[in-house]
Amino acid sequence: MQVTLENVTHTYQPGSPFQATAIQNVNLTIRDGDFLALIGHTGSGKSTLAQHINGLLKPTQGRVLLDGQDIHAKGYDKKEVRRKVGLVFQYPEHQLFEETVAKDVAFGPKNLGLSQMEIDERVKEALARVGLSELDAEEKSPFELSGGQMRRVAMAGVLAMRPQILVLDEPAAGLDPQSREDMLDMIASLHRQGSTIVMVSHAMDDVARYATRAVVMDKGAVAMEGAPEEIFRHGETLEKMGLDVPSVCKLGLQLKKMGLDGMENCFREEQAVSAILALWKGGKGHGAE
């Protein structure tokens, strides 16, 4: 399955004094098996872009194609898009509302008109996929859970629709370090099990570690696209856009300024370890031994 954005422009409140173009002429293809990171600072248009992928927002200009079909064309079943592309908003736990975890997760499948047996099965499966099998979902209120668990329940609600593409808008925002790592590991495992992932993120260390492809948004347009290692080679450009780079890249840039080359292609911790050890063994440190 493939989603293609073709020259997509989105203007909020067109014709009003508050008219604002959030994204302009964006071309992007999301392919099966991608773990695509959408990077950009606040206001760069990445959330607007994310909401086009499942048809929640309609382009002011351009087209969004699902397997070649224009999803906004007359007669196209938009429910089909929503089923195939699951969107998890920022702070999705704010949207929990049911009395029990099970009911909350069942909300979407119920609306699909599935049988109770099928609903129960999907709820169970979705909770297992977010690592909450142990929870007494029939009894527990979502509001008795920790922040990280609440977010998982909200994600399970989306997974229960069995989407093929999962769009996540800053899934780890506001979580503490351990919950953050658990959340990202869980998303990586969904990816390994075959889901296509689109993740909006500010955290470049996470992008470096998990994404297979990255798109950098700047002022509503796609500024860069490529594998994380290609993107992070342009650390200085990213910093000019007000973006962070992985801390390892920062170190590489700093060392370069100090006249020490050799870390240009490092963006993950383990790469930095090997590169620095190579520098050390090649430098005076080793010679002195």
Place this chain on the structure above:
Amino acid sequence: MSEAIISVEHVSFAYEEEGREAVRDVTLSIPRGAFHAILGQNGSGKSTLAKLINGLYLPTQGTVTVCGLDTKDDQNTWEIRRRAGMVFQNPDNQLVATIVEEDVAFGLENIGVPTEEMPGRIEKALADVDMLPFAHRAPHTLSGGQKQRVAIAGVLAMRPEAIIFDESTAMLDPRGRKEVMAAVKKLNQEQGITVLWITHFMEEAVNCDRVHVMHDGQIALSGTPEEVFADPDKIRVYRLDAPPMARLAQQLRQAGMPLGQGILTVDEMAKEVCRLCK
């Protein structure tokens, strides 16, 4: 030793009677002019502790004094909140007025500052956080970092001696976090305002004078950032992570590279690598 502006002595607190204690026997002292950080995972009790210091909660056991005033005494409440202001997590929940300068004025009206004194105080407070050019803007048109700086100005206008930041950068993007952090550091260094910085971002704690790690309602570890992050494995026990450069340093040391101790920032790491490799 300098005078403690915030003093927490054997404080415990439970949300309900006979319920589990969210804060257990915590003792903490913050000297005037210091910049201390409290780190802890969600649910470790760090926000509860902040609210105990501000007098929003009263200890079930022990004593909290702020500028020598006991939080348990009702008469002190307003004076404590003026002297030790608090900035919260969500930038959208703290601004109440429709124009930035009116928002800053809000607290002043509450404490009965004479009208003629207000414009000067508001102007200075906004200038201190570089938000003066935005004085006539509507808060909803600002970025998260800008909103938080307006919230800080609102506290500053009350001329506090200390400010407690309860995860004030948790909902901001990297640029917003940097803006807020820079503004707070400046207030601490130039005006001597005591800062208690509650966070779960390790990199925000590396420049503090002292770091207190909370775990399960207690202070599990206290020391300079260098001491606290010296052993990344130790900090992981509290479900926290050492700053990236401390982790990298640990791996390089394990591989035999004789790096110096106390590396927490990119600059420190770069200097050490240059020293050993160039």
